[in-house]
Amino acid sequence: xxxxxxxxxxxxxxxCHSCEVSCKxxxxxxxxxxxxxLAEDKPWQIDDDTWEYKWIPVPTQLCDLCEDRTAEGKVPxxxxxxxxxxxxxxxxxxxxxxxxxxxxxxVLFTV
Amino acid sequence: MAFGTFTTPITWQEGEYTVTRxxxxxxxxxxxxxxxxxLYVKDGILEKVEGDPxxxxxxxxxxxxxxxxxxxxxxxxxxxxxxxxxxxxxxDDSAWEQVSWDEAYDLIVENVRRCTxxxxxxxxxxxxxxxxxxxxxxPTMSCRVFNSPNIVYMQSGWSCYGPRMACTxxxxxxxxxxxxxxxxxxxxxxxxxxxxxxxxxxWGKEPLKSNPDGFWGHSIVDMYAMGTKFxxxxxxxxWEAARAEIWLQVRxxxxxxxxxxxxxxxxxxxxxxxxxxEKWCFGFDQFAERVQTMSPAEAAEICEVxxxxxxxxxxxxxKAKPAALQWGLAVDQKPNxxxxxxxxxxxxxxxxxxxxxxxxxxxxxxxxxxxxxxxxLDPQSKINEMIGVDEYPAMVRTxxxxxxxxxxxxxxxxxxxxxxGFFTSxxxxxNPCNLPxxxxxxxxxxxxxxVMDIVMTPTAEAVCDLFLPVNTYAxxxxxxxxxxxxxxxxxxxxxxxxxxxxxxxxxxIMRELGTRLRPELWERYKTDIEYIxxxxxxxxxxxxGRPLTMQDLFDHGSYHVDYEYRKYEKGLLRxxxxxxxxxxxxxxxxxxxxxxxWGDEPLPYYEEPPTxxxxxxxxxxxYPMVLSxxxxxxxxxxxxxxxxxxxxxxxxxxxxDINPKDADRYGLHDGDWVWLENDNGRCKMKLSVxxxxxxxxxxxxxxxxxxxxxxSSPSLFDVYEVNVNxxxxxxxxxxxxxxxxxxxxxxxxxxAEPSADIxxxxxxxxx
Numbered sequence: 001x002x003x004x005x006x007x008x009x010x011x012x013x014x015x016c017h018s019c020e021v022s023c024k025x026x027x028x029x030x031x032x033x034x035x036x037x038l039a040e041d042k043p044w045q046i047d048d049d050t051w052e053y054k055w056i057p058v059p060t061q062l063c064d065l066c067e068d069r070t071a072e073g074k075v076p077x078x079x080x081x082x083x084x085x086x087x088x089x090x091x092x093x094x095x096x097x098x099x100x101x102x103x104x105x106x107v108l109f110t111v
Numbered sequence: 112m113a114f115g116t117f118t119t120p121i122t123w124q125e126g127e128y129t130v131t132r133x134x135x136x137x138x139x140x141x142x143x144x145x146x147x148x149x150l151y152v153k154d155g156i157l158e159k160v161e162g163d164p165x166x167x168x169x170x171x172x173x174x175x176x177x178x179x180x181x182x183x184x185x186x187x188x189x190x191x192x193x194x195x196x197x198x199x200x201x202x203d204d205s206a207w208e209q210v211s212w213d214e215a216y217d218l219i220v221e222n223v224r225r226c227t228x229x230x231x232x233x234x235x236x237x238x239x240x241x242x243x244x245x246x247x248x249x250p251t252m253s254c255r256v257f258n259s260p261n262i263v264y265m266q267s268g269w270s271c272y273g274p275r276m277a278c279t280x281x282x283x284x285x286x287x288x289x290x291x292x293x294x295x296x297x298x299x300x301x302x303x304x305x306x307x308x309x310x311x312x313x314w315g316k317e318p319l320k321s322n323p324d325g326f327w328g329h330s331i332v333d334m335y336a337m338g339t340k341f342x343x344x345x346x347x348x349x350w351e352a353a354r355a356e357i358w359l360q361v362r363x364x365x366x367x368x369x370x371x372x373x374x375x376x377x378x379x380x381x382x383x384x385x386x387x388x389e390k391w392c393f394g395f396d397q398f399a400e401r402v403q404t405m406s407p408a409e410a411a412e413i414c415e416v417x418x419x420x421x422x423x424x425x426x427x428x429x430k431a432k433p434a435a436l437q438w439g440l441a442v443d444q445k446p447n448x449x450x451x452x453x454x455x456x457x458x459x460x461x462x463x464x465x466x467x468x469x470x471x472x473x474x475x476x477x478x479x480x481x482x483x484x485x486x487x488l489d490p491q492s493k494i495n496e497m498i499g500v501d502e503y504p505a506m507v508r509t510x511x512x513x514x515x516x517x518x519x520x521x522x523x524x525x526x527x528x529x530x531x532g533f534f535t536s537x538x539x540x541x542n543p544c545n546l547p548x549x550x551x552x553x554x555x556x557x558x559x560x561x562v563m564d565i566v567m568t569p570t571a572e573a574v575c576d577l578f579l580p581v582n583t584y585a586x587x588x589x590x591x592x593x594x595x596x597x598x599x600x601x602x603x604x605x606x607x608x609x610x611x612x613x614x615x616x617x618x619x620i621m622r623e624l625g626t627r628l629r630p631e632l633w634e635r636y637k638t639d640i641e642y643i644x645x646x647x648x649x650x651x652x653x654x655x656g657r658p659l660t661m662q663d664l665f666d667h668g669s670y671h672v673d674y675e676y677r678k679y680e681k682g683l684l685r686x687x688x689x690x691x692x693x694x695x696x697x698x699x700x701x702x703x704x705x706x707x708x709w710g711d712e713p714l715p716y717y718e719e720p721p722t723x724x725x726x727x728x729x730x731x732x733x734y735p736m737v738l739s740x741x742x743x744x745x746x747x748x749x750x751x752x753x754x755x756x757x758x759x760x761x762x763x764x765x766x767x768d769i770n771p772k773d774a775d776r777y778g779l780h781d782g783d784w785v786w787l788e789n790d791n792g793r794c795k796m797k798l799s800v801x802x803x804x805x806x807x808x809x810x811x812x813x814x815x816x817x818x819x820x821x822x823s824s825p826s827l828f829d830v831y832e833v834n835v836n837x838x839x840x841x842x843x844x845x846x847x848x849x850x851x852x853x854x855x856x857x858x859x860x861x862x863a864e865p866s867a868d869i870x871x872x873x874x875x876x877x878x
Contacts (some may be wrong), residue, residue, distance in 0.1 A: 009336075011354075012332050012335070012336055014319050014329070014332060014350050015350070015745075016174065016175070016319070016329075016745055017175050017745050017746075017761050018172070018173055018174060018175055018178060020761070021175045021178045021179065021757050021761070022173070022178050024757065025159060025178060025181075025757075031756060031760050031876040031877075032760075042801075042802070043348050043353060043801065043802050043803040044802060045802065049358075051348060051352070051353040051358075051803065052353070053348060053350065053353035053803065077161075080161065080162050080164065080171045081161075081162050081171065081172060081173045081178060082172060083172045083173070083174060083319075083328075083329040083332070084172075084329055084332045085170065085171075085172060085329075085332075085333070086332075
C-alpha cells in the first residue's frame, strides 16, 4: 500500500489548536499528552516591514494518521477540524505533487 | 431563497451512534455565526462531536470551544437542578438547596407580583450578557414576561457592538455592514456572484480568535489563500499583521484621527468614487472640509505611525476593487469611538464599497427586531420610561436598552426604582461591569435576584437567591442567524440531540414563566418551536412562498437568501420602495443629521482618550503604560469555560502582553505574575513578553475567574484578584453615552507573588 502522510500548508496555520484538541479527543489523551503538537515560531522582526510569525503542527509518536477513521473513509480528525483548512491527508506522492503546485512554503510529514 | 444542499437528513444512524446535524451558538458561548457540527449520541449520551464538512461556511472546521462540547455538557461543575438560597445567605456556597422547577417558578411569580404591586413592574431589571442566545431574548423576557422596559447590559457605555450598530444606523440607516465572505451562498466562494476582496482592511479586530457577531473569522484565511491582501491597524502584531502589506501599529485610542487622515488622503488624491458619492452620499463637501483638518502628518504624530504608511494604506484601500473593511471592538471601547466608526463607514461609502460583491454588504434577512417584545409593554408608553432615557436619549432610543452607567447610579440611590433582578446568563462582576465591586454592592441591594446559567459563577454566588439551570445547544431546538438576524445572510438549524438533568432552554424558561405571568401572550406556545415559528421565522419565505418554519430548517439544514447586491439602487432598503438608504435624507449621510439631532457634531472629530500620555501627562507619570483590555483567546467566550480541562490546558492563565523593552525597563520577565494598577483598582495577571506588542502599551485578557477556587464570599472564585475591569473608571464615556475606554486605559505594572491557590488548576484537570 502506498505510504500516507500529512501535508501542511503552514503559512496558513493560525495556531488555533483544533488539531491538538481534536486529536486528544480522538485518541482519548489526558492532560499533557498529544498526538499532534503545535510548534510556535514566536514573532521576530526581519526588517522594518517584515515579521516572521508562524505555527506548525507536528505529529508525535502517538499519531497513526487516524487509522480507524481512514479505514472508514474519513479524513484524520486534525485535517477535518483545522480552522484554516491547511492540513491535507493522502498518499505522499500525491501530496508532494500538490505541494509543488503551491506558491508558498509547505511541509510534508510521513508517519 | 434557497436551502442548504446536504446529502443526509438532519439525523441518521451510523453504527451504534445516532448522528444529529446541528450548528453551534450558545451555551457554550459563541457569537452567532454557527459552526456546522455533527453530534454523536449513544444510549442518550453525547459521546463525541465532529465538524460537518457539508456546512457551507465552516466546511468541517471547528474551533476548540466547540470541539470540547462533550466535556462542557458533562462537566462536574455544571448545575442541573434549580436551587434556592435565603437572601441573608448570599455569598454562602453551602446554603444552596435543590428545589423543583414548580417551586422555582412560584418563587419568581410571587416576587414579580409583589414588586409589581408595591413598586410597579419597572422595578424589575433584566440583566443580559453579550453574544449568547440569552442576550437575544433579554428584551423579550423583560418586556413580554415582566412588563418592564428596564433591560440592562451592564457594560459602561454599552461598549460592545452597540456603538458600531448605532453609528451605522445614523450614517447608513442600516444595522451593520459586514465583509462579504459569501456566507449567503450554499456553494460559498464558488458562487459566481461573489467576488473576492482584493484588499481587507482589518482595523481594531482579531477575527481569528474572536467570534465576531456574524463573521466566520477563518474566512479571512480562506481569502488570504486565494490572494487577498491585508492592511492591519492594531497595536499588537496579530497573525494577519505579520502577513499584511501594511501594518499600522497605532497608539490605542487614537483611531478616529487615523480614520480622518485616511479619508483626507482618499479625497485629496481624488481616489474616491465620484459617481457613487454624487448619487448616494449626502454632505460630501462638509465632510471633505472636516477631514482636511486632519493631515496625515498630524495623524502620524497622534497615532505614532509613519506618515507615509498612512498615505500608502489609504491609497491601497481606495484603489482596490473591491475592498472590504473589518472593523472591530476598538470602535466600541473608547469615548471617541462613534467618530472612528463614522470614518470607517465613510471610507466604505466614498470608495463605493457598500453592498457590493466582495465589499461590505448590508445583509438581506431582517428578523433581528422581530418578537423582541417591546410592543407588549402595557401600557406602550412604558417604552419611554427606560432608565437613562433623559440623560442619554441617543443611546437609549437607538439601542432600545437602558443606559448602563445610569442604571448603576439608579441602583445606588437610596430610593432606587429597582427591587428585583433577573440575570439571563450574565456574569456581571466577572465580565461586563466596570468597577465590579461597586456593581456587586449595588446589585446586592435588590431584594430578589434570579440567575439562569450553566455553572455557579461569581455573580450567581455573590448576589443571587435562585439559580435556574440552562441547557446547551446540544439540548435544544433553535436556529442561528448571522448578526442575530439583523443584516443576516444565513440561518442554520440547531437540533436537540440529548437531555441532561433538569436543565431547560432559554426559550422554555421564558415561555413557562410567561405562561404563569402573562398567559394571554404566552399560553399559546406549547413548544419552543411554536414560539420561534410564530415570533421569529414567520416573515421569511421558503422558495415556494410559505412562511419559513423550524421544520424547514430541520428538513434542509440551512436557509440562504438570494442575495441582491446594491439594494439601494433597487428600492429594497426603504419601506416606501424608493431607491436610497433608510436615513432622513435617503442617502449615506457623510454629514450626519441624526448625530446633529442627538446633540453631537454632524462630522467626525478627534479627541484624545480620557487619560493618555498626551491628555493627562501628570497622571501618566504615575501610570505610564497604556492598557487595552479584552485581548481574545482561542479557548474562552468572555467569562465562560475556565472549568473545561481541554480548554484550560491550552490557555491556563490570564495573560497580559508587554513589549520586551518595557519588560526590561520594569525588570520583568516572561511568565512573571504582575499587578496592573491605577487609581480605580488593580488586578493580577501573568506576563507574556511579545516583540509584536506596541512599546508603551499593554494588552490584557478579560473575563477571568478561577472556578477551582473558593466559591463563597469574599473569595468569589478570586474574581476580584484577576478582573481587569477593576481598572475601568466610572462613567467615562462619549457625549451620546456610548463607549468607555476599555481599550485605552492607563496603569502601572509591577511584579507580584503567585497566589497560594495556583496549584488548584489540577482540580480543573482531574476533578
